[in-house]
Amino acid sequence: MGSAEEEFDEFYARAYPRLVRQLYALTGDLPEAQDVVQEAFIRAWDRRGRFAGAPSQEAWIRTTAWRLAVSRFRRMRRGLHLLQRHHEHRDVEGPSPEHIVLVEALKTLPRKQRNVIVLYHLCDLSVEQISTETGWPAGSVRAWLVRGRLSLARCLSSVPDKEVDHVG
Known part of the structure; x- marks a missing residue:
């Protein structure tokens, strides 16, 4: 057996x-x-x-x-x-063209850069809070934040003005 x-x-x-x-x-x-x-x-x-x-x-x-x-x-x-x-039912508008462009630009970033950009700018976490939450060293978080911002700026500067009036 x-x-x-x-x-x-x-x-x-x-x-x-x-x-x-x-x-x-x-x-x-x-x-x-x-x-x-x-x-x-x-x-x-x-x-x-x-x-x-x-x-x-x-x-x-x-x-x-x-x-x-x-x-x-x-x-x-x-x-x-x-x-x-x-829950009260409310009609919700679709994402704005600016939002779509920003999300597409974020998708081009390496994962860690994207994560720190989102946590810092959209979740309003400090570098130290991001470090604590992710377990990544604060110095690395700062470096990924700088690199991510530069990559986003390059990506967004290549977007034709007619696609989006202002991305922010």
Whole structure:
């Protein structure tokens, strides 16, 4: 007989497709069924000492997956209810041409430069706060901020005036 891990892997390979089909029939949502069955298997593995002694392991997985699906549904329903109660509907304009140009320019920056530019200028964090939040040395944050600003200035200066009147 194989190890407990091999036995669990074999059980998983055998039962997973069947359990997903069953949960899909119960929930009507294939990605949700896949997620909750996967989560149920993870929980079974985490409790493998007790799980191995379960009279019907497949029933345990199915019951756990169903409970997870119901719990997610209840949380989602409650969230929607709260949103409807506390949210007034307002039409929101799309992004301005300036915003689109700025976002496109930010996308051209290396990740760390983009992150520090956004954290500094849009989130109003200081260099020290950025350093603390990211774990990057303050000197590096300062250097990436300077490089990012220079790259943004070059990128934005090449934008034709007719595309955007003023980017700020």
